Amino acid sequence: MSQLESRLIDRTVPDIPLQLSDGRRLHLSDLWREHPLLVTFFYRRCTGICTPFLEGVRDATRRSGGLGSDYRVLALSFDDADSAEDVRAQAAALGLLGSPDWDFAVTDREALGRITGALDFWYRYDPARRQIEHNAMIVGIDGGRVVRALVAGGGEGGRMRELVWELRGSFIPIYAVPGQTPLSCFTFDAATGETRLDWGMLLLTLPALAALIAALGVFYLGGRLRRVRPEIDTAKAWITSHH
C-alpha cells in the first residue's frame, strides 16, 4: 500500500470536467487554481465506509485548520449512477451542504476512468451485494500534481495531519517519541501549524540568569565589605570573616 502511495507522489492529475452538487459545471483545474485541493472519493449508495470515512476527513480537516483559507476539499463520486442530487444529499447528510470549503461533485464515466486510473484508485462492482468494493483514498493536489496521498490500510493517523499541513505549505518537524519529558525546546501546535517555544527553551535562559545573579550578589557583598571597613585590606577581611 505504501508503495502505491509513494508511486503517486508528483503524478499529474487529469483535468476532468465536473458537475457540482449545486448543478454548476466546471473543470477540476478551476478548483485547484486558487488553492491546493484535497480530493477524496465516495459513492452515495455505499452502506460501508464512505460516510464514516468522509466524516473522518471532515473532522480531521477541522482539527488541522486552514480549511478554506489555505486549501479546499473535493469529494468526488466514483459511481457514474450518482447524480448532482445524490451528492447534494451526501453533503447534507454530513452537514456540509452550502459549506464554502467543500465541494461534492460527479463526473462522466470516461473522465472517472481517467482520474481513477491516474491515481490508481481501485473499485469493482459486486453485483451479488449490489455494492461497489473499493479502497479509501485521500489525495493532496497542488498545481495539478499529487503532493501526497493516503491509502487506507498502510499508515497511521498522524499522517493525515501531515498531509494537510504539507498541502498548506508548512512542515511538521516533530514526531512524537513515547514517554518524552515535558521539557522540549518547542512544540508544534496542530491548531495553528506553528512551532512555539516551550519550557525547555525557557530553561536555556537559566544559566545566564544564574550567572547574572551570582555576579550581582558577589559584587554586592564585596562592595558592602569595602564600605564597612575601608581602612583594612578588604580581600583579607573577607577571608578572615568567612573562614
Added chain:
Amino acid sequence: MRKANSYTLYWMGITFLLFPVLAILGIYMRTVQAGGLAGSLTWFYPMMTLHGVGMVGVWYVAAMACAADILSRYTEPSPAVRGLALFGTLVGVLILLVSAFLGKFAAGWYFLYPLPFKGEWPVWSAVAFLLSLTILGATWLLWSLDLLRAIAVKYSITHALGWHYLAGRSEPEIPPSIMIITVSLIAGVAALVAGVIVLVLFYLELFTGAPSDALLMKNFTFFFGHTIVNLAMYLGVAAAYEVLPQYAGRPWKSNRIVAISWNTVLLIVLFAYFHHLYMDFVQPGTLQYIGQIASYASAIPAAVVTIFGALLLVYRARMRWNLASLLFFLGLIGWAIGGMGAVIDSTISANVRLHNTLWVPAHFHTYMLAGLVFLVFAYFYHCSQEAAAEPERPGLQKLVSFLMVAGAYGFFLMFYLSGAYSVPRRFAIYPAELAHGGTFSAIAAVFATVFLIGFFIYLSETGRRWYKALQTAS
C-alpha cells in the same frame, strides 16, 4: 625577582604531567587512522574521549590557574578554595581515568545525549564519567565564584567591567586583565550552570528512567562545552595583556575601546554556541541566524581590538625576546588564525560543507594548541623564570619555539586539508572513498611528534626553573 605562588606551581606540575600523556593519545589516534596499530582499534574511541575531555579540562584549569595567579597580584583569592580546586580536579581526573581505562567509556568529550547510555561500554563507566564531570564542574564553579569574590572585594562591578571607561572617565585605572577575567568568570558561571543542568537531566534518566529531549540536551551540552573552551581562551589572552607589556617596555592599558569590546563579549558570548546546531534543522531558524551573527560579532571586537593592541605594543618596541615573549606573540598568531578558521566554520552556508569534518578539529587545535597552550606556556615560563632568575639561552629558546611552531602548524595543515577534502572527524578507520584521510593522518602524526619534541625541550627549560621556584615559593 618575584616569588612564585605555590598553587600556580602545582597547577603547572599537573599540566606538564597530563599534557604530554594526552598529546600522545592524540598521536596514537592519528597513527590508527593512518592504518597503524590495527590491533588496538577497540581503544581508539575510548582514547579519543579521554584526549578530548582531558585536553579541554587541562587547558581550562591551566588558564584558570593563570587567572588566579594574575589576580593574586591585585587581590587575594582564598587559599582554601585554591586547595579545594586542586583536590577536586585531581579526584575528578582520577575517576575519569578509571572510566576510560577500566570501563572503556567512549561517548566522546561532549557525550551527546543519549549516547552515554547506548554504547558498548558498561553502564558503570558512563556513571563514572558523569560523576567525574560533576565533581569537576562543581569544583570549578566554586573556584570561579571565589575568584569573582576576590575581584569584588577590591573593585566594584562597574569598575571591574570598565563601565567608567564607557562613560568617558579613565579613573580609577583598571588593568585590562582584570576586566577580561571578570567577563570570563561571569560567563563561565553560566557555562558551568549549563553543564550542571545537563548532568542533572542525565541523572534524572538514570534514576527515574525519564528520557530527555535530544534537542534540548544538545543545546545545553554545547552551551556548556563551547562556552567553557571559548572562555579558557580569553583567560589566556588576559595573561598576554598582563605580561607582554613587561617585555615590550610599554604600557598596555584599558581604554574606552577595550572596555566596549570586552563588554560586547559578555553580552554575546553566550549566543555563539548556536553555531554547533546549524545542522539540526529543527532548531528554530531565528536561533541559527543569531548563532552566525553572534559568532561574527564576538570575533570582531575582542580579536581585532586585542590583536591590534598587541601589535601596537610590539611595533618598534625595545622588545626583550625570550621564550615567554616569543610564545605570547606566537600564541596571538595562533588565536588569530584559528579564530579565522572558526569564523569561516560559523558561516551557515560554509558549515554545510565543513560541519563534523576535520575542519573542526583543525580550527580548534589552532587556537587551542597554537593559541591558548602557547599563551599558558608563555605565562608558566614567565612565572618560573621570574622566581628562578636563571640565565637564558636564546638559541635554545628559539629552537624550542621553532620546533613547536613547525610541528603544530604542519599538523594543523593536515587537518585543514582533510577538512576541505570532506574527511569526517572521529573516524577510527577511513572508508575506501576517503582513504586520503589516512595519508593526511600519517603526515600529521609526524608533525605532532616534532611538536612533542619541541615541548620536551621547553619542559626541560621551564622544568628546571619550576623546580627552583618551588624551593622558594610562597
Added chain:
Amino acid sequence: MHRIVAVVLALLFAPVGPARAEADAAGQGRILFEQKCASCHTIGGGPRVGPDLHGAHQRRSEEWLIRFITQPDRMIAEKDEVAVRLVEQFNRIVMPNLGLKEAEAQALLGHIRAASDAAAAPAEIPAAAVAALGRPQLIAPQSIVLGIFFFISAIILLVFAWVGLSTRSPEEVNVKKAYGFRKAMFATASVVVVAALALTMPGAPYAVASLKPDRIVYVAARQFDFVFSDEPITSAADLGRIPTLQRLELPADALVEFRVTSLDVNHGFGVYGPERQLLAQTQAMPGYVNRLRVRLAQGGYYKVFCLEYCAAGHHAMQSGFNVK
C-alpha cells in the same frame, strides 16, 4: 463490514496504530532481521559492520549459527576459532548478545536461507567503485573556503612578521596616529563583517516552504546503518512493517527531500557526491525529523556517511544511492 470500517478509520485517523501481527515464521524472520541484524549485516549486499550473511547457512553448520546468534558473547569468551577470526576480521567490533531465543534464531536462519536463494550473489558495486577511484578532487565550494582561509592566514602571518621584525629598530610610536588607524580598521572590519553576513546568510540550507520537492525519501538512522523508505519509520517497531528501499535510485536534477530521523542516538546524514566531497548534510536526531533538500545535478553513485560520532561502528556506518 463495521469491523472493516473501524479498521480503515483507525488506520487513517487514530494516533499510532499497533503493529500488525505478522503470523508466519518467514515473515517473523524477516522482521527480526530488519530490527535486530540489518544495522550491521546484509544478505547479498556486501559486508558492513559485520559480514555479509549471503549463504551463511552453507558456510557454517546450523548448530554453530544458532549458538552464535543466541550467545555470541559466550562463544567469543570461549575463544571459538571462527568467532575469534570474525572479530579480528571485523575490526574487533564484537557481535552483541541480542537476547534472542532459539526459536527466533531458527526463524532468522529461515530468512537467511530464503533471502540467499532469492539474491543471486553479493553485490560487488562498492568494490568495483572503489577500484575505479582516482585522485580525490576539491570541488568549487570547498576550494573557495580553503582559498579564503589561506589568504587571510597569509595576511595575518605577514602582518605579525612585519611587526615582529620591526623590533630590530626600536623607535617611539605616535600613539595618537595609531589610534586613528585603529578606528579606521575597526570601521572597516565592521563593514566587512556586515557584508559577509549579508552575502552568506541567504545560502543557509533550511527548507523553504514555497518549494515543492520532486521526491521525498524517509531516512531512519540507527547504530550503525541508514534505512531508506517511502514511509516514515519512526520506531524500531516500524522496521519490518514498513517496506524499506534496498537500492535507492533518484532522478538527476530533481529536488529531493530527505526526512531524516534517528531510532537511537544522534547521527549525521552526510551526502557525498561522486567527487567524494560533502554536498549537504543534516543531523539525525531521536525524536525529531530534519528535512534536507538537495538537487543532485550530476549522475553517479553518491555515498552517505554518518557525521556524528555514534559509538564503535561509527566509521562503518554508511549507505549510498544512485542518481540517474
